[in-house]
Amino acid sequence: xxxxxxxxxxxxxxxxxxxxxxxxxxxxxxxxxxxxxxxxxxxxxxxxxxxxxxxxxxxxxxxxxxxxxxxxxxxxxxxxxxxxxxxxxxxxxxxxxxxxxxxxxxxxxxxxxxxxxxxxxxxxxxxxxxxxxxxxxxxxxxxxxxxxxxxxxxxxxxxxxxxxxxxxxxxxxxxxxxxxxxxxxxxxxxxxxxxxxxxxxxxxxxxxxxxxxxxxxxxxxxxxxxxxxxxxxxxxxxxxxxxxxxxxxxxxxxxxxxxxxxxxxxxxxxxxxxxxxxxxxxxxxxxxxxxxxxxxxxxx
Amino acid sequence: xxxxxxxxxxxxxxxxxxxxxxxxxxxxxxxxxxxxxxxxxxxxxxxxxxxxxxxxxxxxxxxxxxxxxxxxxxxxxxxxxxxxxxxxxxxxxxxxxxxxxxxxxxxxxxxxxxxxxxxxxxxxxxxxxxxxxxxxxxxxxxxxxxxxxxxxxxxxxxxxxxxxxxxxxxxxxxxxxxxxxxxxxxxxxxxxxxxxxxxxxxxxxxxxxxxxxxxxxxxxxxxxxxxxxxxxxxxxxxxxxxxxxxxxxxxxxxxxxxxxxxxxxxxxxxxxxxxxxxxxxxxxxxxxxxxxxxxxxxxxxxxxxxxxxxxxxxxxxxxxxxxxxxxxxxxxxxxxxxxxxxxxxxxxxxxxxxxxxxxxxxxxxxxxxxxxxxxxxxxxxxxxxxxxxxxxxxxxxxxxxxxxxxxxxx
Numbered sequence: 147x148x149x150x151x152x153x154x155x156x157x158x159x160x161x162x163x164x165x166x167x168x169x170x171x172x173x174x175x176x177x178x179x180x181x182x183x184x185x186x187x188x189x190x191x192x193x194x195x196x197x198x199x200x201x202x203x204x205x206x207x208x209x210x211x212x213x214x215x216x217x218x219x220x221x222x223x224x225x226x227x228x229x230x231x232x233x234x235x236x237x238x239x240x241x242x243x244x245x246x247x248x249x250x251x252x253x254x255x256x257x258x259x260x261x262x263x264x265x266x267x268x269x270x271x272x273x274x275x276x277x278x279x280x281x282x283x284x285x286x287x288x289x290x291x292x293x294x295x296x297x298x299x300x301x302x303x304x305x306x307x308x309x310x311x312x313x314x315x316x317x318x319x320x321x322x323x324x325x326x327x328x329x330x331x332x333x334x335x336x337x338x339x340x341x342x343x344x345x346x347x348x349x350x351x352x353x354x355x356x357x358x359x360x361x362x363x364x365x366x367x368x369x370x371x372x373x374x375x376x377x378x379x380x381x382x383x384x385x386x387x388x389x390x391x392x393x394x395x396x397x398x399x400x401x402x403x404x405x406x407x408x409x410x411x412x413x414x415x416x417x418x419x420x421x422x423x424x425x426x427x428x429x430x431x432x433x434x435x436x437x438x439x440x441x442x443x444x445x446x
Numbered sequence: 447x448x449x450x451x452x453x454x455x456x457x458x459x460x461x462x463x464x465x466x467x468x469x470x471x472x473x474x475x476x477x478x479x480x481x482x483x484x485x486x487x488x489x490x491x492x493x494x495x496x497x498x499x500x501x502x503x504x505x506x507x508x509x510x511x512x513x514x515x516x517x518x519x520x521x522x523x524x525x526x527x528x529x530x531x532x533x534x535x536x537x538x539x540x541x542x543x544x545x546x547x548x549x550x551x552x553x554x555x556x557x558x559x560x561x562x563x564x565x566x567x568x569x570x571x572x573x574x575x576x577x578x579x580x581x582x583x584x585x586x587x588x589x590x591x592x593x594x595x596x597x598x599x600x601x602x603x604x605x606x607x608x609x610x611x612x613x614x615x616x617x618x619x620x621x622x623x624x625x626x627x628x629x630x631x632x633x634x635x636x637x638x639x640x641x642x643x644x645x646x647x648x649x650x651x652x653x654x655x656x657x658x659x660x661x662x663x664x665x666x667x668x669x670x671x672x673x674x675x676x677x678x679x680x681x682x683x684x685x686x687x688x689x690x691x692x693x694x695x696x697x698x699x700x701x702x703x704x705x706x707x708x709x710x711x712x713x714x715x716x717x718x719x720x721x722x723x724x725x726x727x728x729x730x731x732x733x734x735x736x737x738x739x740x741x742x743x744x745x746x747x748x749x750x751x752x753x754x755x756x757x758x759x760x761x762x763x764x765x766x767x768x769x770x771x772x773x774x775x776x777x778x779x780x781x782x783x784x785x786x787x788x789x790x791x792x793x794x795x796x797x798x799x800x801x802x803x804x805x806x807x808x809x810x811x812x813x814x815x816x817x818x819x820x821x822x823x824x825x826x827x828x829x830x831x832x833x834x835x836x837x838x839x840x841x842x843x844x845x846x847x848x849x850x851x852x853x854x855x856x
Contacts, residue, residue: 213851392826
């Protein structure tokens, strides 16, 4: 009896395991292999017989004295800053909106729907819209800032001079509804009774939120932040579409850099090496952050 | 041309997949132009064509990836400048003698257009489809307003004229910061100053004093001469046309297909002149006005319908199709017997003459495709630097070296 039960679970899980291996693990392994090969447009079709590059691709990618290497390092910092700012702003907007809407009131359904609109529109479509909005001479943003509000005398060039911030604004516009939805769901799990208890002890809305809600959702919050950070770190559509495929340095994220390496110049080995390094970094950072949460909880 | 009875072709009943690069303002218009021609083809041969319109700015990597994965269509348009690069990627079935015969023989085509489909060894790998070249588009009304009586022929005259046109909200020159037009001009102006982008063994040699001088001249239009609207730095190629079509910009450099697009936008106030040349050309410089541009048509390496594919190529290069298509696009026909035909608009003569007498092919090396890609980004970033002030010779050199550093190892 025990032996029968022993093999059945494995058999039941086997299809999922196989699919998971094929969909996730196999391409990753292939990617790692590619990073050690010399592949260009001439041997792309028969890459299995491509010559080995040893660690050459990694050296080329990481050498700060070459154009490639310094572009990669710059892009690394740009992407880190981009991720931190976008996730931070999206989280703040999301938690604020979720907290405000956690109290049932008239029209909250409509407001909630309006907030979700950016999530419903495909990213590339709305980013094309943002490209028009940010246009220096005819865009609505400059029309508002310069012509209506008179905040600046010269029309700023968002897509050239302030490319990083144009990217941040567009990305936050897309991301914060997701933060809002996830954090709203988390906030709804806080028992009413705790708020009432805090109110009886003399707490105002802000301290109620800080002392009751935040600690309660901290576990979910940790996961939400990791998800948002990983998505934002790998964001490709916004920088690619916003700058029509030619981002300035301050707008070049790692994702567009790797895309250019892989499908612009077909330097597949280099792109694979860059990807491997990005994956390792994200894996380590993500695991550390999640584990810190577990450790903190266990010691609490 | 004898009309064949319906379905009498030996390949009747097959379906070909054909990737056509959009030559019009929108893919919908391209569809409208091509569908009747392809319908006529189907009527004559019984071969159906599954048409897919591609965008010039994104089709090159699609072709390379398709060649590697074996997913290329039977027939596809390719850029005249991409021949050597795509041949090295294994995208084509090269034309042997019998294939050439099947499309009417090489004497059917102009030698300039035929050359765009050849490797340096002389092997014909793709057939010509439309020829293109660059020329100067100008607005005669704005010229008259500024008191300019004829189109500039030298770069110096061009700059003077552009400055005279820049006043009262009008701009002298439309030049978009992003797009292939920058790559082509970096080549053309570079060749005028004597630059060679690749060594004789095919290795990139981007950073030369000659290439720096050429790009410096281009960027100075914005920073020193101030004849380009600053807003153009963030715009892409087709925006040059729409800017010009607003009627407030005097000139732009464009290919023949731009005329077709201007007319489709309802704009008629344009004239065409040969591209100004940097005269006197420095030592080693070539007084070219254009690179040998246009579209070639390829039979893909993995096609299973070779004879049907050749029939399509033959059809698209016959007299009726060439007249219909080239008139619709504003391009130059590739057939020798249509070269002096009066059925085409007069401005086509300007393009044809530039192509015939003052053109050079872009470097015929395997790395040419990658060069175009890195140059798009390099020029876009140089235009962004130009927005802040004059770009120095050293900065241009650094950008060229950075672009070269991004080329895959050869």
